[in-house]
Amino acid sequence: MDKTVNHKAWFLVLPVLALVAFSAVIPLMTVVNYSVQDTFGNNQFFWAGLEWFDELLHSERMWDALGRQLAFSAIILAIEVPLGIFVALHMPKRGVWASFCLVLMSLPLLIPWNVVGTIWQIFGRVDIGLLGHTLDKLGIAYNYTQDSLAAWITVIVMDVWHWTSLVALLAYAGLQSIPDAYYQAARIDQASRWKVFRYIELPKMAGVLMIAILLRFMDSFMIYTEPFVVTGGGPGNATTFLSIDLVKMALGQFDLGPAAAFSLMYFLVILLISWVFYTVMTNLDKREGV
Amino acid sequence: MAKITLDNLAHSYLSDPAGEDDYALKELNHVWADGEAYALLGASGCGKTTLLNIISGLLRPSRGRILFNDADVTHAPTAARNIAQVFQFPVVYDTMTVRENLAFPLKNRGAAPDYIARRVQGIARMIGMEEILDKRARGLTADAKQKISLGRGMVREDVNALLFDEPLTVIDPHMKWELRTQLKALHRQFGHTMIYVTHDQTEALTFADKVVVMHDGRVVQIGTPEELFEAPAHTFVGYFIGSPGMNVIPARVEGAQAYINGASIPMARAYGALDGKVEIGVRPEYARLSATEGLPVRIRRVEDVGRHKIVRADFFGYDINIIAEEGEEIGPDMTRVSFDPARVNVYADDWRVEGEAA
Numbered sequence: 186m187d188k189t190v191n192h193k194a195w196f197l198v199l200p201v202l203a204l205v206a207f208s209a210v211i212p213l214m215t216v217v218n219y220s221v222q223d224t225f226g227n228n229q230f231f232w233a234g235l236e237w238f239d240e241l242l243h244s245e246r247m248w249d250a251l252g253r254q255l256a257f258s259a260i261i262l263a264i265e266v267p268l269g270i271f272v273a274l275h276m277p278k279r280g281v282w283a284s285f286c287l288v289l290m291s292l293p294l295l296i297p298w299n300v301v302g303t304i305w306q307i308f309g310r311v312d313i314g315l316l317g318h319t320l321d322k323l324g325i326a327y328n329y330t331q332d333s334l335a336a337w338i339t340v341i342v343m344d345v346w347h348w349t350s351l352v353a354l355l356a357y358a359g360l361q362s363i364p365d366a367y368y369q370a371a372r373i374d375q376a377s378r379w380k381v382f383r384y385i386e387l388p389k390m391a392g393v394l395m396i397a398i399l400l401r402f403m404d405s406f407m408i409y410t411e412p413f414v415v416t417g418g419g420p421g422n423a424t425t426f427l428s429i430d431l432v433k434m435a436l437g438q439f440d441l442g443p444a445a446a447f448s449l450m451y452f453l454v455i456l457l458i459s460w461v462f463y464t465v466m467t468n469l470d471k472r473e474g475v
Numbered sequence: 476m477a478k479i480t481l482d483n484l485a486h487s488y489l490s491d492p493a494g495e496d497d498y499a500l501k502e503l504n505h506v507w508a509d510g511e512a513y514a515l516l517g518a519s520g521c522g523k524t525t526l527l528n529i530i531s532g533l534l535r536p537s538r539g540r541i542l543f544n545d546a547d548v549t550h551a552p553t554a555a556r557n558i559a560q561v562f563q564f565p566v567v568y569d570t571m572t573v574r575e576n577l578a579f580p581l582k583n584r585g586a587a588p589d590y591i592a593r594r595v596q597g598i599a600r601m602i603g604m605e606e607i608l609d610k611r612a613r614g615l616t617a618d619a620k621q622k623i624s625l626g627r628g629m630v631r632e633d634v635n636a637l638l639f640d641e642p643l644t645v646i647d648p649h650m651k652w653e654l655r656t657q658l659k660a661l662h663r664q665f666g667h668t669m670i671y672v673t674h675d676q677t678e679a680l681t682f683a684d685k686v687v688v689m690h691d692g693r694v695v696q697i698g699t700p701e702e703l704f705e706a707p708a709h710t711f712v713g714y715f716i717g718s719p720g721m722n723v724i725p726a727r728v729e730g731a732q733a734y735i736n737g738a739s740i741p742m743a744r745a746y747g748a749l750d751g752k753v754e755i756g757v758r759p760e761y762a763r764l765s766a767t768e769g770l771p772v773r774i775r776r777v778e779d780v781g782r783h784k785i786v787r788a789d790f791f792g793y794d795i796n797i798i799a800e801e802g803e804e805i806g807p808d809m810t811r812v813s814f815d816p817a818r819v820n821v822y823a824d825d826w827r828v829e830g831e832a833a
Contacts, residue, residue, distance in 0.1 A: 364564060364566075366562040366563070366564060366566050367566050369531075369533055369553070369560065369562070370560065370562065370566040370624070370627075372552070372553045372554055373531070373553055373554065373558065373559060373560055373580075373628075374579050374580040374583055374627065375554045375580065375583040375584055376579070376583055377583070380583070384568045384570060384571065384579075385568065388568075388569050388570045389569075
């Protein structure tokens with residue numbers, strides 16, 4: 186069949202082009218523009234080339250923030266994924282308690298980020314917070330405003346508290362899709378509990394778990410509000426993650442050039458890691474399909 | 476392999492069953508012989524899956540005992556019963572290869588590696604999967620997966636019974652024949668006690684030595700396909716088995732004569748006084764249309780199904796079916812029907828009454 190050629194059809198694409206241009210392309214290009222220039226205010230710009238990128242790549246501050254960020258994402262994934270699976274495995278499969286658990290699990294997900302931050306900021310305070318005060322009375326030195334380790338633990342426990350539910354709910358959905366016959370067959374084959382998990386439950390959950398990991402990675406990699414509310418990135422720079430550092434640089438110090446270069450590289454890192462995830466996921470599917 | 480004894484077995488899904496109606500499975504007493512192939516046949520909800528689950532140990536019966544050979548296994552868990560089961564939907568371990576799937580039950584029981592290897596090879600040959608032993612099970616077709624679960628069941632030499640829960644439901648029609656034939660061949664070769672649950676009479680009749688027909692939680696007849704066809708013990712067996720099913724017509728029976736609206740039908744056997752609802756049952760195969768003989772009938776429709784014709788007719792206000800030979804001409808003068816006297820069965824309250832040769 187011949188295609189109808191009508192160049193006026195291009196006009197139909199215009200609204201989308203305009204929308205995408207205003208919401209994505211122009212802001213992004215502005216950032217690119219900033220990243221190769223320097224300014225001393227008054228809207229005077231000087232060409233800086235790749236100077237900011239070069240500076241950033243040699244800046245200890247950026248590498249430290251990136252290191253902290255990667256460590257944070259790795260730690261929360263290492264806790265939340267197994268914990269979420271564990272919780273999902275122990276949730277009742279049906280009945281009133283199943284609904285009750287589902288509601289209970291979704292509660293933390295409904296709380297806004299800054300509220301979560303505030304809750305933990307108060308909860309951990311040594312003077313009035315239940316957690317902080319109790320630990321203090323027990324003789325455990327805990328003060329997230331002065332001790333880096335305590336700050337890290339607080340931020341991680343807070344994230345685990347906030348987001349493990351998401352992993353658990355996704356894993357639970359995966360588990361619910363397994364027909365009873367699989368468990369019956371496993372009993373007949375005398376498979377141990379571990380083997381049931383390894384050969385039935387885990388493979389059936391693999392798809393949703395990949396999504397859970399991807400979501401949790403992306404979210405934790407751009408985490409900003411919660412640690413900012415609790416620790417403000419401190420003590421010192423102990424909990425200054427990439428986004429906190431970026432905002433500090435862009436809005437606090439008004440170093441627009443370096444900040445623009447920073448955010449571009451941030452963007453590229455996320456793009457790169459997501460691409461790796463995507464490739465691994467599709468390859469897993471392909472390999473299993475054989 | 477084992478003989479299976481069902482002793483006063485009954486099951487209700489309610490915690491406090493009051494009357495007979497509360498029982499999904501009504502009281503049963505049967506001994507199923509070692510090495511025979513049984514089919515549990517019945518419509519959905521007749522209790523056949525309940526019975527299967529009791530045998531496999533997934534369900535504890537409310538009353539009664541179940542024995543494998545002479546050991547009471549009523550309260551034994553599934554794993555201890557040493558049975559194998561093939562489910563409606565193929566259950567394979569997706570991430571394992573075919574070989575690992577087949578080896579899994581033996582491995583879990585701690586068998587020696589060389590024994591496992593030998594056994595897996597043997598089973599793979601039986602189910603025709605030697606070529607693809609190292610393929611991942613996930614990408615295989617439904618019938619191949621079903622073969623794997625069958626193979627997993629047979630890989631243990633000492634299984635007491637092989638249970639099948641409508642195993643061909645998701646299999647393509649042309650593969651059904653092949654799998655069923657293969658099952659039958661395996662049964663002949665190895666003589667496992669097999670119990671096959673199905674609602675498809677063709678499957679049941681071709682697979683089993685004995686067909687157990689269930690209706691409304693009760694076993695209504697256990698018999699060879701021939702017995703079920705010639706002498707259905709219950710009107711349900713009559714119309715569930717056969718295509719179309721048996722004609723069941725209310726009648727009055729006196730000696731060797733049955734009367735329908737005053738017209739008499741001769742029978743080969745004589746009956747004493749009968750209580751309750753009395754009916755006669757005649758298979759469409761044993762009814763014959765003619766222009767002169769028998770009782771008046773009005774033909775409503777003729778369906779040609781290839782091998783023969785099914786005549787749908789009105790007989791004293793009752794719908795009956797008559798099977799006519801493919802070559803038989805059915806003209807407008809064919810207004811009478813006669814029944815083979817030796818093939819007329821008499822039912823009182825739905826149960827068959829044995830007559831005396833007249």
